[in-house]
Amino acid sequence: MEKINLLATISLIVISISLFLSLFLVTVKTEHKLSNRLFAFFLILSAIDISVNLGDLFKIPLNARIFITSIFFLQLPTFYLYILSVCYSDFKLKPRHLIHAIAFLISNLILLPRFYAVSLASKISFLQKSSSMPEIQFNHILLHIQMAIYIIAAFMILRKAKKIYLENYAGASIESLNWLFQFTIALSIFYCVALLKNIFKFTEYPNISEWLKIGLLIFELIIIFWYLFKALNNPSLFRSIDSKLKLVQHIIYEEKKSSPLAVNEKEYNSAILKLQQYMIEEKPFLNPSLTIQDVSVAIEIPVRDLSLLINHKLEQHFYDFVNTYRIENAMDILKDVTKNKVTILEILYDVGFNSKSSFNTAFKKYTGNTPTSYRKSL
Template sequence: MNDINLLVITTSISLFISLFLAIFLLSVKTKQKTSNALFATFLIITAIDLSGPLLSLIVQNLSNLGMLRNTLAFLQIPIFYLYVLSVCYSDFKLKPKYLLHLLPFLLANVILLPRFYFVNVASKINLLQNRQSVLELQFNHILFHTQIVVYLIAVFMLLRKTKKIYLENYAGANIKSYKWLFQFTIALTILYLIALVKNIFKFSQYEYISEWVNSGLLIFQLFITCWYLLKALNNPSLFRNIDSKLKLVADIILEDKVEEPLAENEKKQDETLSKLQQFMMAEKPYLNPSLTIQDISNTIQIPTRELSILINHHLNQHFYDFVNSYRIEQAMEILKDTTKSKVTILEILYQVGFNSKSSFNTAFKKHTGYTPTDYRKTL
């Protein structure tokens, strides 16, 4: 009885927090309305999926509604994938083609029509009691976990690509958003792995272990939901999206089938590099915390494509690191200036174009081998 009460209490708390966060995401004023709506939908579907212990007190799990609630789990990971797409790309829009992501959910329900949805309660009971030998349930079990693996791989590949594109084209502090989303995806991966273990025991002779794992699953779900809630409340506009039309430099180079003669190409690169360096030193555009490669391209009249290849390929630096190197050099000059010894590290990082203490410390140590504070002490 106590175990049942604990399960109901944990489920209730998780449901309340998930629905509260979903309402927050749908009501907060932001430009990222599509992203918020997608994640709110993900949370609502997850809440419905975890609501079994509560709904069993009200609705029979053997009903068609109960089974439909179970199969809603097929929509969780596709919606999360679309959410990641929406926060990665500023020009993301929901399109009819995304309805294809409904196919696993529809297929899972269609194959259950003959022997579950269209039969009486006694037949439903018989089907579930013999789940280990029922082809429809085994198929859905395999389909669900295959779907999770495929989508999680797709999410990690997407995050890896967009992070590289961000580094090659932007110099803001928002790279931490991709790191956080990567961490959150890892947490979801662990959550689904626990669910996989639970389902393996559910289809074995040790079904009672599945109930124990389910309790741990609910607690872990509650933990990561609270974690996301804290992040969302502290950072309503967590992500700065990139343009989906931007390409990786490696892909751009592969597209360039006709190259200029080597000598002429090297001469042109040297001229472009000289022009770029003079501009960076004279105009100090790196003081703009939201600087992009497009901003520099527009100012010095060098095509973005050419500039990107020069910095990211020939200089072997991401644009992000290229700009930060100038910011760090500027910070070092301020730290060396004895007349500015009372200027705080926080004031310096804002002066030179950073807007995050953590990103400033990381970039400074990468460039000098010291933290800003330690560097000041060595002078």
């Protein structure tokens, strides 16, 4: 009884917080409305899924209970769409995205003949033999396959988005992608433990399943608070990239496929000189939101050619290329004895960084020291 009360209590807390955060995400004024709405929908689906734990407090019909458990089939597809909306600024929901609801529809349709459409006595009999019923077994296999597909797909999208970002941008979105990667890992662990819970449910140790269920609810609560903390403390964290941008390796492949690259060493050196001169004289790297498109317009070199020049010919991501100039500028300030009272935080903002962590990482990568230890060694 105590375990039931604990489960119901934690479930009510998680449901309340999830619904409150959903309301906040839907009503808050922001440029990222679609992302907020998708994550709000994900939280609402999670709240509905958890509500089945309240069956001992409220009378939930059997049809509703089973339907609620099938909501799980919509959670990962929704989270996948959320990742797409965060990664790509031009992402929009389209009718074709309804394909992600197929597993949910199949899981319910397969239960229609021998559960949803039969008498109460037949329903009870079906549930008593649920572990051996082919419909339940099929749904469990379908759920496992769906989880594997969407988790792998989410990581593939994040990996591609990060590479595109590094080749075309030099702002703070890399932190957003890194955090989203960590968040996806946390959710992957959550769903893997959920699968483990379901396995124990049909073994001789159902009590382990119940305790895992309580642990998952607490873990879900932590994940929600983590997201809320990040979103509120970093309102500019969630910036997106243009999905029309291509990876350099794809551009090179297309170039080779259409016609062999005729490398003109003189043009190549001229373009590099023009780029370096622009970076030194105009200092565009001081702009924390600098993109390869901005540089392309300024020096009148097509984005495609400039991307190949930096990311392929110079063998540097645009992100690292720009940060090199920022770090060199920061080193000049740190060496200047007349500016020894300027704080590290002031310097990082002055040279184009917009976060202490990204500045420290880039500085250590370039010099082998932290900014503070570099200053002390002078």
